[in-house]
Amino acid sequence: MSGLIVDVFGDLAVIASSAAWVENYKPEVEACINRIDGINHINWRPSVDILKEEGMDVSDMKEVHPSTCPERIKVECASKITNYTIHIFISFLMLALFFLVIF
Numbered sequence: 001m002s003g004l005i006v007d008v009f010g011d012l013a014v015i016a017s018s019a020a021w022v023e024n025y026k027p028e029v030e031a032c033i034n035r036i037d038g039i040n041h042i043n044w045r046p047s048v049d050i051l052k053e054e055g056m057d058v059s060d061m062k063e064v065h066p067s068t069c070p071e072r073i074k075v076e077c078a079s080k081i082t083n084y085t086i087h088i089f090i091s092f093l094m095l096a097l098f099f100l101v102i103f
Contacts, residue, residue, distance in 0.1 A: 006033065006090055011040040018047035020054045025097055032093045 003019020013033050017023055023046065030042055048058045 004029070004090070004094075008039065011038055012043060013039045013041070014043045014045060016045050016047065018050045020051060020056050023051060023056060028097060028100075029093065032096075 003017065003022045005016040005018075007014045007016070013036070015029065015033065017026070022029065026044070030044070033039060033042055046058075046061050048061050051061070052058050
């Protein structure tokens with residue numbers, strides 16, 4: 001979905017937000033991601049420059065740059081959650097949010 005990317009590394013879901021609608025539905029997005037078995041941590045990474053261009057107030061947002069990563073984690077492919085599973089879940093999430101907005 002445009003403006004929303006979710007990458008899963010082990011039990012960590014990294015949510016990249018680059019659209020105002022994603023920031024507006026942040027609690028709903030996080031709640032849906034938290035319902036996935038095996039996800040224990042969420043890292044929210046807003047694209048502050050892009051959100052600023054959309055007219056959002058970004059004064060309280062902090063963009064995390066890759067160079068500020070505090071540690072490196074070895075990621076293995078033995079996870080029971082696959083990218084395919086995440087994409088299906090995100091598709092259902094977007095469909096649900098679409099109906100929330102319309103109705």
